[in-house]
Structure formats: structure tokens, C-alpha cells
Amino acid sequence: MSESLKIRLGEIADFVDVIRLEKAVFSDPWSQEAIFSELRADAMRLPLIAELGGTLCGYLMAWRVADQLHILNIATDPQYLRRGVGTALLLKAVRLAVEGGQSEVTLEVRESNFGARAFYRRHHFAEVGVRPGYYQDNKENAIIMTANCSDLLVD
Numbered sequence: 001m002s003e004s005l006k007i008r009l010g011e012i013a014d015f016v017d018v019i020r021l022e023k024a025v026f027s028d029p030w031s032q033e034a035i036f037s038e039l040r041a042d043a044m045r046l047p048l049i050a051e052l053g054g055t056l057c058g059y060l061m062a063w064r065v066a067d068q069l070h071i072l073n074i075a076t077d078p079q080y081l082r083r084g085v086g087t088a089l090l091l092k093a094v095r096l097a098v099e100g101g102q103s104e105v106t107l108e109v110r111e112s113n114f115g116a117r118a119f120y121r122r123h124h125f126a127e128v129g130v131r132p133g134y135y136q137d138n139k140e141n142a143i144i145m146t147a148n149c150s151d152l153l154v155d
């Protein structure tokens, strides 16, 4: 990418752009209320925005709870896939989590989401369990994935 990628904390002003991307990327997008509440960073909530030339090209939402960083949602604008946006968001979240004392990253991902599963495996996540019928819309299974923060930050 010719323009430099910037990762920063999300804020309410990002609401419209995040909603737009959420609807473009997910078949079962989060509600506007859920996104609104996650865009207020606090001791638990960690919203991150990726920007290229001032334009939002990805976001990540996570919770910091006890010793865990729990990834709730991550998306890259389809125009910018496979150019390092997801990696930059994930690694920034993990660096901030480590500063806050978290040591493990956890998440759930749809069983059929092979692209995201490959992305997480590339970042040293292991598939450690299944939540049967976890997703409300189609009762799809969730795959539980975990990684050590230190393993993600090695490369």
C-alpha cells in the first residue's frame, strides 16, 4: 500500500463508517446499539480503527477481561483484503492488552469462515473447542480459538 496505515482507538465519530463496513462484510451484522456501545473505549472495551489516507479500512472490537483479550469482531474493507490491515489491528490490540496485563487472546469464529480461521492460525491461534449452534441466525457452530499474546508478538 502506498499510503501509510494508521491504527488508532475507535470513537463515537467512527459510528457511521463502522456500521457501513459491518453491513458490507457480515451476513448477520451487529445491531447499531451494540456497535455504538463498543465504540466507547474504557478499561474493558478496546475498539480500534484502521485508516488509510484518513479513510476507515478496518476495525477491531475486543474486551480486556482479567488475563484475557477477547476479540469480538474484526473486519477489513473488502477492497483492502490481504494487505496487512487485519494483522495490524490484531497486533495493536495484543500490544495494548499486554500493557494492560493480559496474556491470552480468545475468540469465537463461525465454523464455515475458513478465511478468518486461516488468518487466526497464521497468527498462532489454536482451535481448542466448539460451541455447538452458537450463532443465532443459522445455528452454526462456533470454533473457539486461543493464543498466547507473546506468541503473536514474535512475528
Ligand SMILES: CC(C)(COP(=O)(O)OP(=O)(O)OC[C@H]1O[C@@H](n2cnc3c(N)ncnc32)[C@H](O)[C@@H]1OP(=O)(O)O)[C@@H](O)C(=O)NCCC(=O)NCCS
Pocket: 025, 073, 074, 075, 076, 077, 080, 081, 082, 083, 084, 085, 086, 087, 088, 108, 109, 110, 113, 114, 115, 116, 118, 119, 120, 122
Ligand atoms: C479475517 C480478516 C479480518 C483478515 O483481514 P486481512 O486484512 O485480509 O488480513 P491480513 O492481510 O493481515 O492477512 C494476514 C495473513 O492471514 C492469512 N489470511 C488472511 N485472510 C486469509 C484468507 N481469506 N484465506 C487464507 N489465509 C488468509 C494469510 O496468511 C495472510 O497473509 P498473506 O496475505 O501474506 O498470505 C478479513 O478476511 C475479513 O474482514 N473477513 C471478513 C470478516 C470476518 O470474517 N471477520 C472475522 C470474524 S471472527
